[in-house]
Amino acid sequence: MLALCSAGLEQAPCLELKRMGYKILKVTAGHVYFDAKLEDIPRLNISLYSVDRLLISVGRFEATTFDQLFDGTYSLPWENFVHKDAELVVEKVKIRSSKLSATGAVASVVKKAIYQKINSSYQAAIKYPLYVYIKNNVVELALDTTGENSLSRRGYRIKTSVAPLRETIAAALLLISGWDMKKLLVDPFCGSGTIPIEAARMALGILNNKREFAFQKWPMFSNFKLDEFERKIVKAKTVSMGFDIDETILKVAKENAARAGVLDFIRFEKKDFFKLDPFDQSVHVVTNPPYGLRIEGIDNKFYRNLARFFVVFPHSTICVITSKENLEKLFGKKPRKKFRFQNSGIWTWCYIF
Template identity: 35%
Template sequence: MDRIELIAPCHFGLEAVLKREIKDLGYDIVQVEDGRVTFAADLGGIARANLFLRTAERILLKIGSFKAVTFDELFEETRKLPWENYIPKNGKFWVKKASTARSRLHSAPDIQSIVKKAMVERLKGRYHVSWFEESGDDYPVRVFILKDQVTISLDTSGTPLHKRGYRKLVSEAPIRETLAAALLMLTPWNKDRILVDPFCGSGTFLIEAAMMGKRIAPGINRSFEAENWDFVPRKTWYAAADEAGDAVLEHVQMDLQGYDKNPQMLRIARENARDAEVDDLIHFQQREVKDLRHSKPYGFIIANPPYGERLEDRKDLPELYGQMREAFDRLDTWSKYVITSYEDAEKYLGKAARKRKVYNGMIRGEYLQYLGPKPPRREPR
């Protein structure tokens, strides 16, 4: 099993960010589709991808792909796959999720049931048993069907990768860690530049920024499903963990500031930052956006302001976004990045230089980008 294919799902519209991350890890891209990137790796790539990719939702090991327009075809083609190379005799296996789009097979429960039956039939023949205890490690299976093309994979991550382990408490409208990291990567911000979040909530943007600046691998403090699988050598996990530990920058200075008008949210943000071991890099303070000021030029603002999802809150949005515009105008050399689903956002903030459609959970929004001037180049000493 020298060469495998891994599939990394991500937020729609942010495939290019994930593709760049994967290439930076040294792997070759096989295919880029809406919401997923497939790449070639060795077995060590399972550990490294889970540990290092900031914008992937999970890492799937591709078992096979084929065309199926009937349930009989789905059964027969699934049975042909070499499941015995992955799942041991006592393995616990089930089809955790089946999704389908623009295909003749569209019943997720039926797809799950048929794929499970086909796997059982294959493994019964290979292990010469009539039934399975399934008392061992978990091997969750995922099926994705697009235009009648079936892709079957094992979920190597288990718990989704956006759950880094540091965010035990969240705000009312939290932004996923993976989405926050991707939006940061779409900016020219780096650890030497000021970054302010005026609606910091539970602190996700700033914690992700601090981890990026300190080169802390996003999966360094959590476990993964495939750690227990026999065919993935234990030494690959040790090597990836050592690589992650060696990469961390111990002595880093960063100017990261988070503001929120809710003191409860600030308490949560501080606790999350402590759990992520970056609390020394972030300054949290109770402050409303109308009071946003900064003495230094050429900073960055990244914000996930209220959208007005609840009808009773929508009446407050014109005033809030007007206050944001006044604060933005005061910081005229700064670059500002705002994710919002408020349809009148540009009416109050001004026309964005760039914008990109993104989804925060099931909420469709836009990533508005207001680009400030580049700082003057420093004269060499």
């Protein structure tokens, strides 16, 4: 199996998969390979918080010509996964440093080989999304079990703030920052509420089963029902808090939380971060302050003032994401961990203090 995530955040799917008992085989940029059974596909799709898509990696082979591409594709065990009434849809062709370069032709040859291998009826009744990766002349072919909408599409976020985090990225930051789901999670720049909402969903064990997946149409899963999976029972308490200075966006956050079924577990309050009183208790902070590439008028003075985190949240873990590569200099404090990841095509830094 292949779990796709934002490049730089691979640690989060690895943490989730290991906790679920799966063995990690290999990790590359945005890709986590692991061992799983076909019958695990439903559970994985609805249970993983930080993964964007879940693919079956059908096989790999070397190809520098279209004949080799056809033969290599044909040699793979498609009959184990794809019904003869398949409609093959090539959703993505990504080619790097390879002799084969024409994406349309590559897609056409791959489909032709698979149709021949499964002795296709050409009924086109069952959709199978395909991903094609070619790097250094090595072809990898995969079936997308997730479908049209990525796993980040939870269904609760109809409205957003100016520059919201994708839901799976918010979940990944919670995991990588080491939140134990016991300490109160605080986001002092919560915007439309994605981070507090994802924290509450995670702590409550809410599953991503109120949607459709590609695998549901496949005959091998014809007897599967999504409602077989229910969220675990938890003790009612406040899981997270979200502050923002904008009353309008806080209303949106509350609406999103209500749709997500977690409004009763989150406290949203209109508060200016720069006027917050210090917290007595140790909390866990994960936040996405406004930053320059997304919002105009943000300068170094703003970032230096953000060092107030350490006054407001003493003895707390503080996870901040920003486009600033030198935030530790502006803060005058060295982070415990620092890494970068892709957020909507922008390389973004994450600092954990």
